[in-house]
Amino acid sequence: MVPPLVLDIDGTLTTPEHRVDRRVFEILPNWEAPVVLATGKAFPYPVALAHFLGRSETVIAENGGVVHTEGNTEFAGDPDACWDVIEEFLERGGDLGWGGRTTVNRWRETEVAVSTDADEELLREIAADHGQTVVDTGYAYHVKSPDVSKGAALEILCETCGYDPDRFVAIGDSENDASTFRVAGESYAVANADPAAREAADHVLSAGYMDGTASVLERLLVGDGRDNAAGVNERDGSDDADDEDVADE
Numbered sequence: 001m002v003p004p005l006v007l008d009i010d011g012t013l014t015t016p017e018h019r020v021d022r023r024v025f026e027i028l029p030n031w032e033a034p035v036v037l038a039t040g041k042a043f044p045y046p047v048a049l050a051h052f053l054g055r056s057e058t059v060i061a062e063n064g065g066v067v068h069t070e071g072n073t074e075f076a077g078d079p080d081a082c083w084d085v086i087e088e089f090l091e092r093g094g095d096l097g098w099g100g101r102t103t104v105n106r107w108r109e110t111e112v113a114v115s116t117d118a119d120e121e122l123l124r125e126i127a128a129d130h131g132q133t134v135v136d137t138g139y140a141y142h143v144k145s146p147d148v149s150k151g152a153a154l155e156i157l158c159e160t161c162g163y164d165p166d167r168f169v170a171i172g173d174s175e176n177d178a179s180t181f182r183v184a185g186e187s188y189a190v191a192n193a194d195p196a197a198r199e200a201a202d203h204v205l206s207a208g209y210m211d212g213t214a215s216v217l218e219r220l221l222v223g224d225g226r227d228n229a230a231g232v233n234e235r236d237g238s239d240d241a242d243d244e245d246v247a248d249e
Ligand SMILES: O=C(O)COP(=O)(O)O
Pocket: 008, 009, 010, 011, 038, 039, 040, 041, 042, 137, 138, 139, 140, 174, 176
């Protein structure tokens, strides 16, 4: 029996060129347990991906600012405060980036995404002054409420759906996945993960992007069990035989 999954999108289900990897459409449509897409992207993106996978729209978007399951959508965060941060950031010479009018924030409901070309120090200073925080996902700086996270959203979603969070296997690549890793029963950081994700994960994979994710999913499918899925070395440095999927700790 495969476990339920909570999967990040950018950097985890994608290629290094930021495209959704074809294996997502080979493996996930028939996964015989819940699949939760948990992303920093705006709400429509995981909904569309779930739809085109032929799966239920059970998604976490905007770093936990949106929790959506069939028929129930919950929002968290303070978008007005986030936009106040942006207004002051622009007044003080900051730039949202993205080359002007884009869809990056068009459907975002609870936070604001700023290009990683922006003045990070100024953005962080102003966000703190407004009681907000900045999360760097490697794809964008997200100005968001500090008490909003993917992990907190997973707990809400599990409560709503009657799932046990400890049954979930989580895979991700950046600091916005660390809270998910702390809630899920088992967690994997792909090789391209940032230090925060690597530190929070139970296992760090030697393969990056969807190569790493697929190595875990394929192991779970053949019934290696969660203890022997890719990333078999426990963080406690047990002397399991090195697995080709596991980075040297
Ligand atoms: O949109 C981002 O900045 C990151 O998205 P992700 O959480 O799916 O990696």
